[in-house]
Amino acid sequence: MLMGKLLSSPLPGEQAIFVLRQHWYRFFKVVVRYFLVAVIPFAVLWLMGRYYPVLWDKLFNDGLLEIFVKLLGSLYYLGVWVFFWDAWVDHYLDVWVVTNLRIFTYEQRGLFNRETSELRLGRVQDVSAKIRGLAATILDYGTVIIQTAGAEGYFSFDYVSxxxxxxxxIMKLVDEVKRHDGGNVEA
Amino acid sequence: MLIPYFIFLAIYLIGVFIVLLFGLSSLWHLLRYGFLSLGTVVYTFIMIVGTVLIFFLSYQVLWPIDWWQSFDVLEFIISLNPF
Structure with missing residues (x-):
């Protein structure tokens, strides 16, 4: 099912070796951000009720302002919730599929903006990985960079476990393909 | 000039419609490009439950308001003057 959905036209003998997603820590940072966005209005209201009770009374006991606050509050939280959902979909749909012949990258960049790239393993020249930062070192995630022989230059995938x-x-797969094709980079 | 309160309700509902349209587009992306797994089903369920909860709470807060009353714009502007 996975192959059928992610690879619309697999080559003869092509098999998915692994599917890569971004590390959970990246989405965790999004969760923290949205949590703060959701909590800050409550904190502001709490501070207002404690230190500026007159303003509080005006906001919640004045007919028109009260209506504005309630309507905007409802819309705000609906927006935060839906955008949070969208952030998860965005995270979930960023996928790298490595097969025994090709590498596919699928990147969701917001709504109605999806980039798909395909790279034949025979065109790969070099594969490197880098881990930078404290969190990345502790949680063991980083960037995988693939240098290619084509005009594309390089492919990179961030937040890989x-x-x-x-x-x-990937380098082992590239070696296998090159050995099998006798060094023909157009394979 | 008198403006009825239900104008704000109408603007609010247009806003809700736009946000929901955004949410549905996102769901469409998931169904179109993703693949069904336990995770997607659970997350979609949580998203729908959260949206329904927000609507329920909004309804509880908004239903007691008399949307047919009106307010005077000039009177409102004067009331904002602190001096």
């Missing part, structure tokens, strides 16, 4: 192992696996 265990990037060094992934780079090593």
């Amino acid at each position: 265990r990037p060094h192992q992934v780079a090593e696996k």
